[in-house]
Amino acid sequence: MPVQVRGEVVSLRRAGLYTVLTVTAPGVPEITRPGHFAAIAIGDLDSSGLILRRAFSIHGVQSRGIYGGTIDLVIADSGPGTHWLTQRRRGDALDIVAPLGRPFSLPRDPVSCALVGGGYGAAPLVMLAEHLRERGCRVDVVLGASTEDKLFGVLDAKRIASTVTITTEDGSAGVPGRVTDPLVDIMARANTDVVYACGPMGMLAAVADVASQAGILSQCAVEEAMACGIGVCMSCVLPVIGDDGITRMVRSCVEGPVFRGDRVRWADIGTVPPDTLGAPSSEGIPR
Amino acid sequence: MTTQLAGIDLPGPVLTASGCAAAGKELDQFFDITAIGAVVTKSIMMEPRSGRATPRMAETPSGMLNSIGLQGPGIEAFLEHDLAWLRERGARVIVSIAGGTTQEFEAIAHVLRQHDGFDAIEVNISCPNVSDRGQVFACRADSAAGVIASVRRASDPAIPIFAKLSPDVTDIATIAQACERAGADGLSLINTTLGMVIDVTTMRPALAGVTGGLSGPAIRPIAVRCLWQVREVLPDIPIIGMGGIRNGSDAFEFILAGASAVSVGTTVFHDPSAPIRIQNELASLAALRGFTRLRDAVSYAHRDPDQARVEDADGDLELPEWV
Numbered sequence: 331m332p333v334q335v336r337g338e339v340v341s342l343r344r345a346g347l348y349t350v351l352t353v354t355a356p357g358v359p360e361i362t363r364p365g366h367f368a369a370i371a372i373g374d375l376d377s378s379g380l381i382l383r384r385a386f387s388i389h390g391v392q393s394r395g396i397y398g399g400t401i402d403l404v405i406a407d408s409g410p411g412t413h414w415l416t417q418r419r420r421g422d423a424l425d426i427v428a429p430l431g432r433p434f435s436l437p438r439d440p441v442s443c444a445l446v447g448g449g450y451g452a453a454p455l456v457m458l459a460e461h462l463r464e465r466g467c468r469v470d471v472v473l474g475a476s477t478e479d480k481l482f483g484v485l486d487a488k489r490i491a492s493t494v495t496i497t498t499e500d501g502s503a504g505v506p507g508r509v510t511d512p513l514v515d516i517m518a519r520a521n522t523d524v525v526y527a528c529g530p531m532g533m534l535a536a537v538a539d540v541a542s543q544a545g546i547l548s549q550c551a552v553e554e555a556m557a558c559g560i561g562v563c564m565s566c567v568l569p570v571i572g573d574d575g576i577t578r579m580v581r582s583c584v585e586g587p588v589f590r591g592d593r594v595r596w597a598d599i600g601t602v603p604p605d606t607l608g609a610p611s612s613e614g615i616p617r
Numbered sequence: 618m619t620t621q622l623a624g625i626d627l628p629g630p631v632l633t634a635s636g637c638a639a640a641g642k643e644l645d646q647f648f649d650i651t652a653i654g655a656v657v658t659k660s661i662m663m664e665p666r667s668g669r670a671t672p673r674m675a676e677t678p679s680g681m682l683n684s685i686g687l688q689g690p691g692i693e694a695f696l697e698h699d700l701a702w703l704r705e706r707g708a709r710v711i712v713s714i715a716g717g718t719t720q721e722f723e724a725i726a727h728v729l730r731q732h733d734g735f736d737a738i739e740v741n742i743s744c745p746n747v748s749d750r751g752q753v754f755a756c757r758a759d760s761a762a763g764v765i766a767s768v769r770r771a772s773d774p775a776i777p778i779f780a781k782l783s784p785d786v787t788d789i790a791t792i793a794q795a796c797e798r799a800g801a802d803g804l805s806l807i808n809t810t811l812g813m814v815i816d817v818t819t820m821r822p823a824l825a826g827v828t829g830g831l832s833g834p835a836i837r838p839i840a841v842r843c844l845w846q847v848r849e850v851l852p853d854i855p856i857i858g859m860g861g862i863r864n865g866s867d868a869f870e871f872i873l874a875g876a877s878a879v880s881v882g883t884t885v886f887h888d889p890s891a892p893i894r895i896q897n898e899l900a901s902l903a904a905l906r907g908f909t910r911l912r913d914a915v916s917y918a919h920r921d922p923d924q925a926r927v928e929d930a931d932g933d934l935e936l937p938e939w940v
Contacts, residue, residue: 331646334890371887376864379679381833381887411676427647427889557674557681558886561643564636564659564685565674579667579688584643600825601670608665608691 332430332560333357339422340397346479348450349405349416350389358428359391359399364436364458365528365551365588366429368403369559372411375425382557384411387454387528387587388429401428404453404482430559431587434458434526434549440466441523444516445491446509446537448529449475452483454551458526459490468492470520474509474533478502492520510536517544524549527591531599538591548591554582569595569603577606620654620911622878623777623803623855625736627654627709630911631868631896634859634882635660635713635739635781636685640699641706644885648893650708654878657857658699660715660741663725665691670825675814680833680861681883682812684826687715687744692728704734711779713739714768717747719754722764726771738776739857740768740801743783743808743830755783755808758795769800777802779857784810784836784843793847793854803855805880806847807840833883837861841874848875848916863891865898872899872911873918904934911937 337353344350355368369383390402407416418424434454437443443462445455452473459469471487474497481503487494495512496504505512510533516522517540527537528551541548554566561584570580571593579602580586595603602609620630632654638644641656650656668688675682689695703710712735716722722740729738742764745751754760765780772778780796782789784807793804809830814823822828840860847856858876862868863884871879879899884891899911907927908914917927 334647334888375888378887380676381679381863381883382674382676382681383887425888555672555674557676557683558889560646560889562637562639562889563674563683563886564639564668564688565671565683567668567671567673567688599671602667606667608667608688610667 332427334425334427337424337426339418339420339424340400341420342416342418345404346481347406348482349407351403351405351415351418352400353403353424353426354397354399355401355426355428356399358401358426359393362388362391362401362429363433364461365431365433365454367431367559367587368401368426368428369430369556370403370415371425372414380411380414383427383559384415385430385556385559385583387551388457389453390457404450406450427559431583432585434551434588436461436465437467437524442468442470442520444470444472444513444520444522444525446472446513446525446527446529447474447483448509448533449480450482451529451533451551451553452487454528455526456483456486456490459487463490468520470516470522471495472497472509472513472516474498476500508536509533510540513537513540514544517546522546525591527551529553531596534591535596538594538596542592549588550591550594551587552582552589552594554587556583559583569598569601569606571595577603579606620878622654622857623737623779625777627736627878628652629654629896630872630878631892631899632711632857632878632880633657633885633892634880635741637882637885640695641703641708644889644892645706647889651706653892653896655709655711655736656703657711657739657880658713659689660687660713661689661692661695661725662687662715663692663721665689665694672824673826675823675829677812677814677831678835680831680835682814682824682829682831683809684824684829686826692725696728696732700732700734710735711737711739713741713781715741715744716764717744719764719767723767723771726768730771730773737779738768738772739779739781739805740765741781741808743781753783753785755792756786758792761792762795762799765796765799765801779803779805781805781808782843783808784839789843790846790850793851797851797854801854803857804847805857805859807836807843807860810836810839832861834861834863837867841870844871844874844876848919852916862895863887865895865902868895868899869902869914872903872914873916875916875919877915900936901934903937905930909935909937
């Protein structure tokens, strides 16, 4: 169950184009699983002009230490809210709601896992890799970005994974191209049983497709714009096929952010497919 | 401590706002939802509804636009899952209903009449009327009154009906009077006001639905103005005030303008425990201003200019009885 806590900034450090924020979050690390996210209020609760929380997947946790429990978040400075976060200083207060969402499912048996991260989408994969290794799983990591400075988590991945493959679209690091290019070979070589992915929607769609074609399950953590992060505002929906075969517009904040790749209707994101439960019956009538 | 609202007793004067609290379950993780006045549920329609495509939301200065499109499970699933849970939990409930036609509103009221476990109905008349080229019911006195009269007729007479009004009208007082004459036991003021954002990168409307409802602190002065204008012409009707309330001081402003209770909406996205926090802050502020009963502060800003003001409390604050 998520909690709302007042945290204190412990540190900010640069990592490529990103900022890794470490903040105290009493009670949060103990209940955080890989794939959970945190929603942070921007500015003061009583006066901020930016009233929507920003959601970040939790990159790491430390449950003990001189600061008590802390969490690490990876911030890409991409607007006024994230910019404000990158300007915090040690000791500043932050209002945190965490852990949120449905985390990655972990295999019971020591299977072979491929982890695919796009840009700072790699943030939750380090903790995931550690959990998988503890269970005796083989872990192969593929990290990709458009350019080298947008890669995240390369050193951590090298520490944990059996193999690490880097791709950049401009060829500035690793293999030129996209994460899906080397993925097929890696899956064949490592006898991959399950693929975990986090990154932009287009990348997730491609990874889910590669996994499906190989008859392998994939778990994809989506990045959908959220207003509340706790399941009340209905902003962050996407079309997902349920166990009953019916497509519904489901909330990525509570039913996700991790979905089975074969259940998300990737090509239909941003639309309401006509066969969705409760879809408008005819065009032209305002619904 | 209880608050009286249209003849029902509630645990306090702060409610959730429809569409900002789902059916209470998510917020119950952050505070005890039985300690606030009531949960006002997301507007429910007859059938399951997918809502609109994304993007459904855009942040704006001190506010946000939303265009959700009334996504919901339909009345039957709502009764079976959401209302059953709220009842089991012991929360007080105001069921918000929506419809595309007057007949749909009436049909939902009929279904609700076969059930208990809720305290009042809020009628969301800020929906497009499919029989009238999508004109919003709340924007015309006759269509607003038509819906209210139908819902009033179809509902248990012991259940109060609140008409939720849109600020996007020329004269909200006229609409309010029409709803009162049609049998509304109370009013909810205000719904979102229509807005639009264009994304200057894509150079297209930011929302898939093109326009959306603006909410949050940005609209608070509009809400206070609407409340004031309606209170001037209807001195006695119970009003739930809402629109950008984010602290006890904002809530008190609505009480002074004429609200008997307030709803906290968009602020919940910012602070999921806001309703209980605001209820506590409101109690302290009312006590500080010298009110021993919140009822005495309702419409207090409308008093004669030469009437002496209640004196601020000195010494230890005694929190008011809400009644």
